[in-house]
Amino acid sequence: MAHIQDQIRKLQSSLSEHVQLVAVSKTKPVSMIMQAYHAGQRVFGENKVQELQAKYPEMPKDIEWHMIGHLQTNKVKYIAPWIHMIHAVDRMKLLREINKEAEKAERTIDCLLQFHVAEEDTKFGLDIQEAIEILDSDEFQRFENVRICGVMGMATFTENQDQVRREFQHLKTIFDQLKTRYFHNTESFKEISMGMSGDYKIAVEEGSTMVRIGSTIFGARNIH
Numbered sequence: 001m002a003h004i005q006d007q008i009r010k011l012q013s014s015l016s017e018h019v020q021l022v023a024v025s026k027t028k029p030v031s032m033i034m035q036a037y038h039a040g041q042r043v044f045g046e047n048k049v050q051e052l053q054a055k056y057p058e059m060p061k062d063i064e065w066h067m068i069g070h071l072q073t074n075k076v077k078y079i080a081p082w083i084h085m086i087h088a089v090d091r092m093k094l095l096r097e098i099n100k101e102a103e104k105a106e107r108t109i110d111c112l113l114q115f116h117v118a119e120e121d122t123k124f125g126l127d128i129q130e131a132i133e134i135l136d137s138d139e140f141q142r143f144e145n146v147r148i149c150g151v152m153g154m155a156t157f158t159e160n161q162d163q164v165r166r167e168f169q170h171l172k173t174i175f176d177q178l179k180t181r182y183f184h185n186t187e188s189f190k191e192i193s194m195g196m197s198g199d200y201k202i203a204v205e206e207g208s209t210m211v212r213i214g215s216t217i218f219g220a221r222n223i224h
């Protein structure tokens with residue numbers, strides 16, 4: 001257990017102040033998450049609504065919970081009243097639902113647009129054209145309860161570091177294009193969520209502002 005606190009402290013001190021650490025606690029029990037909390041960690045990421053729902057009431061209320069996984073439209077309502085950020089917005093239908101549920105909860109929800117930059121076609125995400133369609137739409141202009149804060153992506157799971165680097169560079173390019181075209185005057189559009197345990201160092205070199213790190217902190221997960 002001391003391992004968790006050590007890892008949190010090590011990561012927190014190695015990352016620059018411009019890079020936020022999202023501690024990915026999926027599959028891990030509250031007792032382990034509390035170890036990270038006691039080391040000062042306040043930002044946690046989960047990829048399943050059910051797990052978020054189970055953990056949220058059990059944990060201190062100054063935690064910022066980030067939903068980092070694929071989100072089903074019909075589950076948005078369960079997390080809308082308190083979720084801090086939704087990383088994987090990959091379709092208009094989802095954004096519409098988040099806006100609706102955020103309005104009901106009388107709040108604004110921070111969102112990232114997820115882009116498909118990896119080679120594997122199993123991963124979710126928009127391409128630039130699809131993002132442009134959303135951002136150009138009249139409907140999007142009317143959304144008052146979502147705030148697009150940036151982009152998110154995952155690199156291919158490969159030993160090939162050049163490929164990983166190219167994919168992160170691609171995501172940074174997308175961020176820059178959207179910033180110029182749509183969010184030039186929007187201060188809150190500033191996040192590039194990229195980098196996991198195996199590739200976060202490359203991600204940070206390529207401009208990441210949020211790394212999502214699980215197994216380095218909490219140990220390997222059982223596959224389920």
Ligand SMILES: *Cc1c(COP(=O)(O)O)cnc(C)c1O
Pocket residue numbers: 024026047068069195196197198212213214215216
């Ligand atoms: C699980 C997960 C992570 C963390 O992965 P590790 O390799 O354990 O650091 C990051 N991002 C997403 C979207 C995940 O699902």
